[in-house]
Amino acid sequence: MTTAEQKSLFRHRSFALLWSSQSISMFGTQITYVALPLTAAVVLQATPMQSGLLVALEQLPFLLFGFVVGVYVDRRARRSIMIGANAVRFAALAWIPVAYWFDVLSIHQLLVVVFVVGTMATFFDLAYQSYIPGLVGRDRLMDANGKLQVSESVAEVAGPGAAGALIGVLGGPVVIALDALSYVISALALLRMPPDEAPAAPPVPVGSGEKGPSVWASMREGFRLIGRHTLLRWCTIAAVSANLFYSALMAVFFLFLLREAGIGSAEVGVIVAVGSAGALVGALSAERITGLLGVGPTLVLSLVLPGIGYFALSTVHDNSLVAVVTAGAATFVALFGIPVFDITVISFRQMVTPDHLLGRVNATVRTLARGSLPLGALIGGALGSALGLRTTVVVAAVGLLLPAVILFLSPIRSVRQLDGLAAESASEESAGVPEDSPSLPSAH
Numbered sequence: 001m002t003t004a005e006q007k008s009l010f011r012h013r014s015f016a017l018l019w020s021s022q023s024i025s026m027f028g029t030q031i032t033y034v035a036l037p038l039t040a041a042v043v044l045q046a047t048p049m050q051s052g053l054l055v056a057l058e059q060l061p062f063l064l065f066g067f068v069v070g071v072y073v074d075r076r077a078r079r080s081i082m083i084g085a086n087a088v089r090f091a092a093l094a095w096i097p098v099a100y101w102f103d104v105l106s107i108h109q110l111l112v113v114v115f116v117v118g119t120m121a122t123f124f125d126l127a128y129q130s131y132i133p134g135l136v137g138r139d140r141l142m143d144a145n146g147k148l149q150v151s152e153s154v155a156e157v158a159g160p161g162a163a164g165a166l167i168g169v170l171g172g173p174v175v176i177a178l179d180a181l182s183y184v185i186s187a188l189a190l191l192r193m194p195p196d197e198a199p200a201a202p203p204v205p206v207g208s209g210e211k212g213p214s215v216w217a218s219m220r221e222g223f224r225l226i227g228r229h230t231l232l233r234w235c236t237i238a239a240v241s242a243n244l245f246y247s248a249l250m251a252v253f254f255l256f257l258l259r260e261a262g263i264g265s266a267e268v269g270v271i272v273a274v275g276s277a278g279a280l281v282g283a284l285s286a287e288r289i290t291g292l293l294g295v296g297p298t299l300v301l302s303l304v305l306p307g308i309g310y311f312a313l314s315t316v317h318d319n320s321l322v323a324v325v326t327a328g329a330a331t332f333v334a335l336f337g338i339p340v341f342d343i344t345v346i347s348f349r350q351m352v353t354p355d356h357l358l359g360r361v362n363a364t365v366r367t368l369a370r371g372s373l374p375l376g377a378l379i380g381g382a383l384g385s386a387l388g389l390r391t392t393v394v395v396a397a398v399g400l401l402l403p404a405v406i407l408f409l410s411p412i413r414s415v416r417q418l419d420g421l422a423a424e425s426a427s428e429e430s431a432g433v434p435e436d437s438p439s440l441p442s443a444h
Contacts, residue, residue: 009143014193015136021189022128023151025086028182029121030159031166031175032093036114039172043100044107054114061119062370067219069122070363074356078131079196085124086187092116093180100173126366130358133350134196141347142287149343153280157273222360225353232352232361234410235299235345238403239369242303242341245399247376249310252384252392257327260389261316267324271331278332283339290344294416299348300407302341307401309334314393348415 009015040046040054073081092113099105136144166175226232257263257271282302290298312330316323353361383392407413 009136009140009147012136015144017189017193018128018132018135019147019151021082021186022148023155024182024189025124025186026152026155027159027162028179030155031163032117032179033159034163035167035172035175035179036110038167039096039176040107040110043172044105044110046107050107050111053111057111057114058118059370059373061115062122062125062367065119065122066126066363066367066370067222067360069126070222070360071219073123073126073130073359073363077196078127078359079190079193081127082124082131083187083190085120085127086183086190089117089120089124090180090183090187092120093176093183097173097177097180105173126359126362129346129350129362130355131196133358134355138351141350142290142343145343145347145350146283146287149283149286149339150280153276153283153339157276157280219360219364221357222364225357225361226364229352230410231412231415232349232365234407234412235348236365236368238299238303238406239345239365240372241406242306242400242403243369244372244376244379245396245402246306246338247373248380248383248399249393249396251377251380252389252396255384256313256389256393257316261323261327262319263316263324263327264319267319271324271328274328275331275335278335279339281332282336283343285336286340286343289340295344295348296407296413296415298344299341300404300413302337302344303404303407304401305337305340306334307397307399307404309337310393310397310400314390314397 010019037051037054040051046054096105096110096113099109132144132148133141163175166178226236254268257268258265263271286298289301293301309330309332312333313327316327316330349361349365350358380392380396383395387395
């Protein structure tokens, strides 16, 4: 890499293409998240049950196929997987405006499209997270993940608003056609990148008669690495518990603001926008915070902030200006910490995981973390019914401090830098010993 490229990843041609590809598809995806349910409700007169199925089918593929897709990603060239996933997403989404124009669109077709798009998103997400370390080098992972997270945060802030404006002018099906086009542009950007090769798997002993591990054995490798590697294990436990309590809180978040705190709908929109701004600022600040505090302390702090923020939110009582400002500031603080944790923990995971296991480890962690979301939502709903909305917010906020305590009590609190983690992991792997060393880089 040249000196110019070291100054900015945007001068790294391949990363710039990946960033452009991902940013375009992220923005299109955010538009579709609004356009699809509105198309179902307005154009197809969907029932509440059908609307619920539409939301569920967006997340279901990752839970159904995540582990198997992780194995596939570790056996194939990851750039080709991303291109193929974008091609299928284009074809699936393009069907909606075509079927609408020919007056044959049905809710069942919409459900199938959502499931197909969700399945392809599973392939793309796991391939792209596993592709980044080989693209930019493990020493630039924080920088790369930070830039990609900023793009995602910007898309989450601007996408829904743009979708509302576009739908008002063009209609839902036409807006979905624009998202389909975004996947074509994304795929074209990926095609301009140099091809990669399938990760090199550990050799099979000569004369053993084996053809390599089965899919199930390969899946177990991902679980086994997380179970044996102290730091990966604790980070995974923290991520799962954070998602559980965050989902529980979000299950009652809007009801709490509207019914318990008495805040109006317009003010709730402002609070959500301020929270989104907090997430964007967190994404922009993650690398600097990690450089200042170190990896372990950053992970702990980033998980403390949501608990503190949402506990402050639970004190809001009325629709006064002070209440709205308090709720906005509390949500800003809470959501500031989430991308800081995401960027740091993803970079950490990519750093310590051998390349031929990245797909499976990413799949295992993300499937477990996503699997806790519906459970958390059910818990939040049950607590809201049994204890009341304000008490549920307090319980969830206290619960959100649990993953911070978990990491503070774990060996990860002493990790300061990502440098050297990959080398140490590789040396342990080549020596054939379990990756369970709590002596990975401490303060220097």
